[in-house]
Amino acid sequence: MTYDASVRKDSDGLSRATGDRPFWGRLAGWGPYRAFAALVTASPRRQFVILATFPILWLLTQHLGPMLQMLRVSLVDAYPVAQDAPQAFTFDNYLRFFGDRIFWMPFFRTLTFAAVFTFCTLIITYPVAYFLARHVSRRNQMLMLLLLLIPFWVGEIVRTYAIMILLGNTGAVNLVLKWFGFIDRPIPFMYTSFSMGIGIVYLTALYMLLPLYSALEKLPKSYNEAAADLGAGAWTRFRRVTLPLTLEGISSGCTLVFLISTGFYATPVLLGGPSTTVFAETIAGFFHVAGDEWPTGAAFAVIMFVAALLITGVFQRLMKALRKGDTA
Numbered sequence: 001m002t003y004d005a006s007v008r009k010d011s012d013g014l015s016r017a018t019g020d021r022p023f024w025g026r027l028a029g030w031g032p033y034r035a036f037a038a039l040v041t042a043s044p045r046r047q048f049v050i051l052a053t054f055p056i057l058w059l060l061t062q063h064l065g066p067m068l069q070m071l072r073v074s075l076v077d078a079y080p081v082a083q084d085a086p087q088a089f090t091f092d093n094y095l096r097f098f099g100d101r102i103f104w105m106p107f108f109r110t111l112t113f114a115a116v117f118t119f120c121t122l123i124i125t126y127p128v129a130y131f132l133a134r135h136v137s138r139r140n141q142m143l144m145l146l147l148l149l150i151p152f153w154v155g156e157i158v159r160t161y162a163i164m165i166l167l168g169n170t171g172a173v174n175l176v177l178k179w180f181g182f183i184d185r186p187i188p189f190m191y192t193s194f195s196m197g198i199g200i201v202y203l204t205a206l207y208m209l210l211p212l213y214s215a216l217e218k219l220p221k222s223y224n225e226a227a228a229d230l231g232a233g234a235w236t237r238f239r240r241v242t243l244p245l246t247l248e249g250i251s252s253g254c255t256l257v258f259l260i261s262t263g264f265y266a267t268p269v270l271l272g273g274p275s276t277t278v279f280a281e282t283i284a285g286f287f288h289v290a291g292d293e294w295p296t297g298a299a300f301a302v303i304m305f306v307a308a309l310l311i312t313g314v315f316q317r318l319m320k321a322l323r324k325g326d327t328a
Contacts, residue, residue, distance in 0.1 A: 074298035093299035110279040114261035117200045125208045133216035160267050163199045191273035199271045208253035215249025251319040255312050262308045
């Protein structure tokens with residue numbers, strides 16, 4: 001009797017457990033569903049094709065497609081055009097950039113600003129990522145990350161206006177400096193390369209922080225402990241152990257921040273001035289007028305895109321060589 005009661009009790013519990021999910025249980029035993037699952041998972045090659053279809057479609061339609069359309073527009077003499085109007089193929093839109101030096105200054109200024117701001121973002125966020133990954137307990141790391149991510153829940157424009165409020169003549173920075181007696185009159189932070197740099201670093205810090213945190217979090221603490229046992233000081237441990245093993249995170253973060261920085265438009269417009277005009281503003285100027293200026297703007301966008309990719313490609317090669325050298 002005891003054995004039968006326990007068996008009945010166990011079977012009742014199993015029934016209740018499976019009864020919690022009646023739909024999925026019936027679906028798993030449904031003939032057409034089982035046939036479809038067997039067809040999908042018939043071979044690893046078929047699984048790969050099915051899994052890769054949706055990412056490839058997304059890449060083609062949402063990323064590569066717009067870029068190809070931009071390239072096509074850059075190679076015609078006018079866009080948009082009236083119905084049945086002829087379009088001529090031309091390279092004049094690209095030659096306009098190389099033939100007029102007035103466009104060179106914002107182009108090289110954009111690349112210079114992007115490189116400098118990327119370096120500043122790395123210097124500022126590396127200690128934050130290091131503290132978070134190496135000195136905060138694992139149960140509190142996600143909470144700290146959440147606190148750091150809160151400002152990024154709002155849009156770029158709102159965060160840019162927040163920087164404007166902080167750096168204005170009556171903003172928090174000037175008020176604090178005046179309260180401590182460091183200044184008698186407000187410092188004109190706004191509409192300078194400084195204010196634009198603060199805004200861009202603030203907006204791109206997340207894209208540097210997460211790769212750095214990921215690289216530092218995976219670094220075993222035993223490596224630094226072993227180096228300390230061998231007599232290496234704090235700076236030597238960082239230079240010979242921590243930094244080389246986090247070069248991949250540095251490379252990823254710098255690439256993301258650099259590429260994003262070359263394409264900022266709203267932040268330079270709101271925080272910059274006449275001496276900080278970037279290439280995105282020049283490109284936008286062509287799209288603000290109608291007719292045959294759009295192909296020129298498209299050509300300039302392609303030039304900026306290709307230049308940024310070439311620079312990041314060279315940077316990635318250098319970082320790869322550096323990692324191989326450290327490994328050797």
